[in-house]
Amino acid sequence: MAEKPIIVYFRNDLRLGDHPALSAAVASGRPVLPLFIADDNAPGPWRRGGASRWWLHHSLAALGADLEQSGTPLTIRRGDTAQEIVRVAHDVGADTVHMSRCYEPWSRQLEHSLKDQLSADGITLNRFAGHLLSEPDLIATKTGGPYKVYTPFWRQMSTLAIRRPVPAPCKIRPTLNVPDGPTLDELDLRPKKPDWAHSFRPIWQPGERSARHRLNAFLESDIARYHERRDRPDLPATSLLSPHLAFGEISPAHCWHAAQMHAARNPAGANGAEVFMKELAWREFSYHLLFHFEDLPTQPYRPEFQHFPWAEDGAESVVTAWQRGQTGYPIVDAGMRQLWTTGWMHNRVRMITASFLIKDLLIPWQRGEAWFWDTLVDADLASNAASWQWVAGSGADAAPYFRIFNPVTQGRKFDPDGAYIRRYVPELSSLPTKHIHAPWLAPAEVLAASGIRLGVTYPVPIVEHAGARARALAAYATLKAN
DNA sequence: TTTTGAGTTGTTCGA
DNA sequence: GTCGAACAACTCAAA
Numbered sequence: 379m380a381e382k383p384i385i386v387y388f389r390n391d392l393r394l395g396d397h398p399a400l401s402a403a404v405a406s407g408r409p410v411l412p413l414f415i416a417d418d419n420a421p422g423p424w425r426r427g428g429a430s431r432w433w434l435h436h437s438l439a440a441l442g443a444d445l446e447q448s449g450t451p452l453t454i455r456r457g458d459t460a461q462e463i464v465r466v467a468h469d470v471g472a473d474t475v476h477m478s479r480c481y482e483p484w485s486r487q488l489e490h491s492l493k494d495q496l497s498a499d500g501i502t503l504n505r506f507a508g509h510l511l512s513e514p515d516l517i518a519t520k521t522g523g524p525y526k527v528y529t530p531f532w533r534q535m536s537t538l539a540i541r542r543p544v545p546a547p548c549k550i551r552p553t554l555n556v557p558d559g560p561t562l563d564e565l566d567l568r569p570k571k572p573d574w575a576h577s578f579r580p581i582w583q584p585g586e587r588s589a590r591h592r593l594n595a596f597l598e599s600d601i602a603r604y605h606e607r608r609d610r611p612d613l614p615a616t617s618l619l620s621p622h623l624a625f626g627e628i629s630p631a632h633c634w635h636a637a638q639m640h641a642a643r644n645p646a647g648a649n650g651a652e653v654f655m656k657e658l659a660w661r662e663f664s665y666h667l668l669f670h671f672e673d674l675p676t677q678p679y680r681p682e683f684q685h686f687p688w689a690e691d692g693a694e695s696v697v698t699a700w701q702r703g704q705t706g707y708p709i710v711d712a713g714m715r716q717l718w719t720t721g722w723m724h725n726r727v728r729m730i731t732a733s734f735l736i737k738d739l740l741i742p743w744q745r746g747e748a749w750f751w752d753t754l755v756d757a758d759l760a761s762n763a764a765s766w767q768w769v770a771g772s773g774a775d776a777a778p779y780f781r782i783f784n785p786v787t788q789g790r791k792f793d794p795d796g797a798y799i800r801r802y803v804p805e806l807s808s809l810p811t812k813h814i815h816a817p818w819l820a821p822a823e824v825l826a827a828s829g830i831r832l833g834v835t836y837p838v839p840i841v842e843h844a845g846a847r848a849r850a851l852a853a854y855a856t857l858k859a860n
Numbered sequence: 861t862t863t864t865g866a867g868t869t870g871t872t873c874g875a
Numbered sequence: 876g877t878c879g880a881a882c883a884a885c886t887c888a889a890a
Contacts, residue, residue, distance in 0.1 A: 519887085519888060519889085520888075520889065520890095521888085521889090523888095525887090525888085526886080526887060526888090527866085527867065527886085527887055527888075528867085528868070529866080529867065529868085529888095530866095530867095530887080530888055530889085609869075656868085660868085725869090726869075729869065733870095768868090768869095774887095775867070775868085775886095775887090777868085777869080777870085778867090778870085778882080778883080778884095779882090779883080779884095780870075780871075780881095780882050780883085781869085781870045781871080782870075782871075783869095783870070783871090784870080784871065784872095787870085787871075788870090847871085851882090855883095858883075858884075
């Protein structure tokens with residue numbers, strides 16, 4: 379008599395290690411059925427973007443291979459989540475479904491309706507933690523409310539005992555006689571024509587194994603000086619773990635404990651490790667905000683920003699210039715082109731490009747948020763929304779209104795040799811460092827010697843920063859008036 | 861209840 | 876060239 383299998387429904391938790399939902403299923407001793415459902419239940423604008431779909435394809439391939447090695451294939455389905463789970467459960471006689479909790483508003487809705495629909499069919503749904511260091515509803519101020527400022531949130535979080543990672547199961551009992559579903563290729567997640575992802579391949583290797591290599595490499599080298607160098611886009615200084623975390627190929631708890639252990643063993647590198655852990659806590663804080671303010675991705679957290687006087691004229695052409703890295707400000711263009719060609723942008727440059735769109739161009743932050751959502755391989759609803767609002771000043775714990783990045787100053791400070799610009803804006807590569815952050819100020823003969831014709835080979839700045847800054851300050855001043 | 865201290869990431873200007 | 880102050884006022888969190 380066959381035992382009833384347990385379905386493990388995978389979403390943004392594409393790993394075997396530190397996967398409580400999977401481990402609990404394996405520990406039951408029953409057969410397991412790992413299941414992925416291609417079902418974009420996210421509302422329109424939040425469908426997975428192109429870059430994320432590319433990543434998802436390769437991540438699923440890696441997960442499938444790892445599962446095979448542990449003794450079971452990954453089953454794929456397409457369609458409505460609840461219907462497909464019920465169908466698969468009936469096909470194989472499963473009465474239990476395990477899944478990791480997700481925190482996007484639509485995912486929370488799905489989990490609730492799923493629980494009801496499944497229980498109507500006599501199927502139990504068990505949800506497990508795993509995507510975060512702690513559950514967003516477990517952290518609260520003394521009065522029981524959500525935190526709205528990062529520092530006190532961090533103070534409390536850093537005192538919590540973070541869940542210990544559970545090891546990957548060595549052997550998974552497969553479920554037999556599972557009807558065929560679509561293959562991974564049939565999900566059609568990769569770009570066809572044009573195949574823009576060719577420039578992603580040399581940089582990124584999706585999958586759990588690669589995520590762990592990335593973390594270990596980071597611990598061995600760059601974490602020790604992370605606190606000093608993490609703002610330098612020209613240096614290999616950051617962990618590059620963001621897409622792996624976004625798809626759950628590695629758990630934040632795993633990263634947290636690894637960093638903590640590293641700090642304990644290498645006191646010299648403890649500062650870097652702590653700053654890295656604080657970055658993990660920023661991710662956590664973003665989820666905390668999203669959990670308590672579901673409209674965070676679309677509505678300004680501070681309501682007075684509903685009335686912000688955004689620019690109307692010529693908005694489309696400047697947005698296009700920004701997206702294509704044709705603003706005439708080299709550090710901005712380098713960042714936007716890094717995003718376009720690699721699906722990722724350095725954190726410091728994300729702030730610079732975001733500040734430019736919002737404050738120099740006076741374009742609503744939601745436009746930038748949508749573009750990042752479509753083009754980032756690490757697109758994450760909570761981090762993306764919280765960060766764009768933070769730059770706009772409309773969010774929790776927001777930047778003061780007068781904090782307007784000067785793209786030239788920022789470039790000189792954080793890309794002092796211009797190496798980052800030269801990498802992503804090759805038409806400027808011959809320009810001497812002295813002029814590389816502001817080519818329009820370079821003498822004509824220097825431009826000529828560098829093969830640059832402003833307005834032809836590289837754009838003249840689409841706005842004049844000093845004037846744009848004054849305009850932004852005036853726009854922000856209107857918020858105070860009422 | 862009221863008070864107090866603090867709040868990721870900046871720029872500019874004038875001494 | 877360097878350095879400190881100004882740039883608002885407000886909200887948050889805890890005592």
